[in-house]
Amino acid sequence: MNKLIRFSLILLLSCLVFACEKDSPTLEVAQVQLNYTFEEIGGTKFASIKSDREFTAISDQTWCTTEIYSGGRNNNLRISTDKNGNAEIRTAVITVASEGLPAIQITVVQNAATPFISVTEKTVVLANIQEFTLEISANTLFTYELPSWIQPKVGNTPAPGKGIYSFIAETLASGERQGSIIIKAVGMDVLISPVTIPVTQTNEILPLIDEHFDWATSSSTDIFTSTNEVRMDNWPAEGKVWTSSTPAVYDIWTRKGYLKFCRGNTGADLVSPMLTDIVGTRDVDVAFKACGYLTTTVKDKYHEFNISVIGGGTPSITHFSIDNYPDSQAHEHGTGWLWQDDPAAAYSFTITGATSTTQIVFLAGPKLGTLDGNSRMGLDDIKVVLK
Numbered sequence: 001m002n003k004l005i006r007f008s009l010i011l012l013l014s015c016l017v018f019a020c021e022k023d024s025p026t027l028e029v030a031q032v033q034l035n036y037t038f039e040e041i042g043g044t045k046f047a048s049i050k051s052d053r054e055f056t057a058i059s060d061q062t063w064c065t066t067e068i069y070s071g072g073r074n075n076n077l078r079i080s081t082d083k084n085g086n087a088e089i090r091t092a093v094i095t096v097a098s099e100g101l102p103a104i105q106i107t108v109v110q111n112a113a114t115p116f117i118s119v120t121e122k123t124v125v126l127a128n129i130q131e132f133t134l135e136i137s138a139n140t141l142f143t144y145e146l147p148s149w150i151q152p153k154v155g156n157t158p159a160p161g162k163g164i165y166s167f168i169a170e171t172l173a174s175g176e177r178q179g180s181i182i183i184k185a186v187g188m189d190v191l192i193s194p195v196t197i198p199v200t201q202t203n204e205i206l207p208l209i210d211e212h213f214d215w216a217t218s219s220s221t222d223i224f225t226s227t228n229e230v231r232m233d234n235w236p237a238e239g240k241v242w243t244s245s246t247p248a249v250y251d252i253w254t255r256k257g258y259l260k261f262c263r264g265n266t267g268a269d270l271v272s273p274m275l276t277d278i279v280g281t282r283d284v285d286v287a288f289k290a291c292g293y294l295t296t297t298v299k300d301k302y303h304e305f306n307i308s309v310i311g312g313g314t315p316s317i318t319h320f321s322i323d324n325y326p327d328s329q330a331h332e333h334g335t336g337w338l339w340q341d342d343p344a345a346a347y348s349f350t351i352t353g354a355t356s357t358t359q360i361v362f363l364a365g366p367k368l369g370t371l372d373g374n375s376r377m378g379l380d381d382i383k384v385v386l387k
Contacts, residue, residue, distance in 0.1 A: 025051075025052060025053055025098065025100060025101055026050060026051055026052050026101075027049070027050070027051045027053075027055060027096065027097075027098045027101045027102075027104060028049075028050040028051070028104075029047060029048070029049055029050070029096060029104050029106065030048065033047045033048065033106070034104075034105070034106055034107065035106070035107050035109070036079060036106065036107070036108045036109070037108075037109045037110075037111070038081045038108065038109070038110040038111065039110075039111055040083065040084040040110065040111045040112060040113045040114075041083055042080070042081040042082050042083045042084065042110070043080070043081060044078060044079065044080045044081075045078075045079050046076075046077065046078055046079070047076075047077040047079060047106065048076060048077070049068075049076055049077050049096060051098055053098055053099075054098065055068070055096055055097060055098040056068075056095075056096070056097050056098075057077050057094055057095070057096045057097075057106075058094065058095050058097075059092050059093070059094045059108075060092060060093050060094075060095070061090070061091075061092035061093075063081060063082040063084070063090070063092070063110075064079065064080070064081050064082075064092035064094070064108050064110075065079075065080050065081075066078065066079055066080075066094055067080070077096075079094065079106070079108060081108065081110050083113075084110045084111065084112060084113050085113055085139050086112065086113060086139045086140065086160055087112050087113050087114065087115030087116070087139045087140035087160075087185075087191075087192075088112050088140065089109060089110065089111060089112045090109075090110050090112075091107065091108065091109050091110075092107075092108040092110075093105050093106070093107055093108070094106040094107075094108060113139055115138075115139060115140045115185055115191050115192045116137075116138065116139055116140075116192065117136070117137070117138040117140070117142055117183055117184070117185060117192060117194075117195050118136070118137045118138070118195070119134055119135065119136050119137075119183060119195050119197055120134070120135035120136075120137075121134050121135065121197060121279075122197070123197065123198050123199075123200070123277075124181075124197060124198070124199045124200070124279060125199075125200050125202075125206065125277045125279075126169055126199065126200065126201040126202070126279070127202050127203075127204065127205055127206045127277075127386055128202075128203060128204075128205060128386060129279065129282070129386075130168050130169045130170070130171065131153075131166065131167070131168050131169075131279075131280070132166075132167055132168075132169070132279040132280065133164050133165060133166050133167070133279065133280060134164075134165050134167070134181070134197065135162065135163070135164055135165075136158075136162070136163055136165055136183060137161070137162040137163075138158075138160055138161070138185070139160050139161075140160055140185045140186070140192070141158065141159070141160060141185065141186040141187075142158050142183055142184060142185050142186060143158055143183075143184060143186055144158065144165075144181055144182065144183045144184075145181070145182040145184075146167070146179075146181055147179030147180070147181075147199065149169055149170040149172075149177065149179070149201070150167050150168070150169050150170075150179065150181070150199065151167065151168055151170075152165065152166070152167055153166040153167060153168055167181075169199075169201055172201050172202070172203050173203070174203055175202070175203070176200065176201065176202040176203075176204070177200075177201050178198065178199065178200050178201075179198075179199050180196050180197060180198055180199060181196070181197040181199060182194050182195070182196050182197075183195045183196075183197070205385050205386055206277075206385075206386075207383055207384060207385050208275045208277050208278065208284065208384040208385060208386065209272060209273065209275070209382060209383065209384040210382075210383050210384075211242075211381070211382045211383070212257070212380065212381055213239075213254070213257055213258050213259060213380060214257060215235075215236055215238035215239055216230075216235075216239070216254035216255065216256065216257055216258065216259065217254075217256060217257075218230050218254050218256065219253075219254065219255050219256055220255070220256050221255065221256045221257065221258075221338060222255075222329065223255060223260055223291070223293065223326050223339070223376075223378050224293075224328075224329055226253075226263065229253040229254060229255065229260065230253060230254045231250050231251075231252070231253055232244060232250045232252045232253070233250045235254065239254070241273040242270055242271065242272065242273070243270075243271045244268065244269055244270065244271060245269055245271050245310070245361060245368070246269070246368050246369070249266065249267075249268050249269075249368050249369060250268075251263060251264075251266045251268040252268050252270055255378070257380065258340070258378055258379060258380035258381075259378070259379045259380070260376065260377070260378055260379075261364035261365075261375065261376060261377040261378075261379065262364055262365065262374065262375050262376045262377065263376070264374065265370060265371045265372065265373060265374055265375075266365070266368075266369060266370060266371060266375070267302070267363060267364060267365030267366060267367050267368050267369060267371050267375050268363075268364055268365070268368065268375075269361050269362060269363040269364070269368060270361070270362045270379065271310065271359050271360070271361050272359050272360040272361075272362075272382070272384075273359065274311065274356060274357050274358065274359055275354055275355070275356060275357075275358045275359075275384060276356050277356070278354055278355055278356045278358070278386075279356070280355075281312075281353050281354070281355055282353075282354055282355075282386055282387070283350060283351065283352050283353065283354065283386075283387040284313075284350070284351050284354045284358075284384050284385065284386055284387055285348065285349075285350055285384070285385050285386075285387050286315075286348060286349050286350070286351060286360060286382070286383070286384050287346065287347070287348040287381070287382070287383045287384075288346075288347055288348070288362070288379065288380070288381060288382045288383070289339075289340050289345040289346055289347070289379070289380045289381045290305055290320070290322050290324075290345060290347055290377060290378060290379050290380075291322065291324055291325055291326050291339040291340075291342075291345055291377070291378040292322045292323065292324065292325045292376075292377060292378075293325070293374070293376035293377065293378075294325065294328075295325050295328060296323070296325050299325075300373065300374035300375060300376050301371075301372070301373025301374060301375070302364070302365045302366060302371060302373055302374065302375035303321065303322045303323070303375075303377070304319060304320060304321050304322060304364070304365065304366070304375070304377075305319075305320045305322060305347075305362050305363065305364060305377065305379075306318060306319050306320075306362075306363040306365075306366065307319070307320070307349060307360070307361065307362065307363075308361045308363070309351060309354070309358055309359065309360055309361065310357075310358070310359040310361060311355060311357035311358045311359055312353060312354065312355040312357060312358050313351040313352060313353045313354035313355065313358045314351065314352045314353060315349055315350070315351050315360075316349045316350040316351070316352070317349040320347050322347075322377060323344070324339070324342055324344035324345050325339070326338075326339035326378065327339070339378060340380050340381060350387060360382075360384070362379060364376075364377040364379075
């Protein structure tokens, strides 16, 4: 009888131990899955979490995310990373946890992107202004070296990403001085070359555009002679900085030292180069010379230039009625006289709020394309200066 009781107790204890072992919760991750490395482009990898109860997996970084798949015990944790845009290695920690058990940490390391620094402005010209900005894009920490006469404005702390950085130059009493702003990565001199921005400061008002069309050497100074005129689409390299807003309308021709608009019943426009030397937003003065066609008594129906801008700014005048005319072929003013010599040929206006992308549009006639009358015009000596 005692033997039976002893056997029963042993059997009962064995069952209790087995039951306890069976009910013991588990949360395991293989040692080889405790560390993951991702390339800078990002991607997805999987881990196997061994657990007989619900668990959570939470990343401490937003660029590293997790997703748990229900059912099954293999590859049931998805780990994903975004692209790393910075030139620095980054690390995330994923904490795998289940109630009542020690948490497990999975370390995720992502490789750095190739470092870069770029600056939108390639040069800076300070003509009677002191403050200017640079648009700097970088995926790494950087610093800048400045000439002694330029200082950064308050709040100009360099940081990865795209930013506008403001600077101020000391007043220049006279003459001109030059220097360079050098922008370089911190601790990555071997990996990335510094960016150098030349800076010129002058107290003179330098023209933003000073075009006399001296490259136009074909034909003659006589506006009425069409022999050897060259149409816009065949202009030399010097002339190709001037364009048209409608490429199909190329009715602008070279005379000797100036331009002639329109041969027939069309309206055509000339678009200037961008005012790239403007820093920030500035007002500019625009001067030009123009003439009509035929005479003061015999005129084309449309003897006008209409003014507009592309890329920012507001012109003070948008319509000029051109009432001065060249000599006829009888040369009333005498040999050698040019219509540009007539004071009445000078016109001007102001653009308020011009930027480095502003372009000026000179339209001969009321609109582009076919008209119900002629709009032949002469144009020369376009000059744009900071106001």
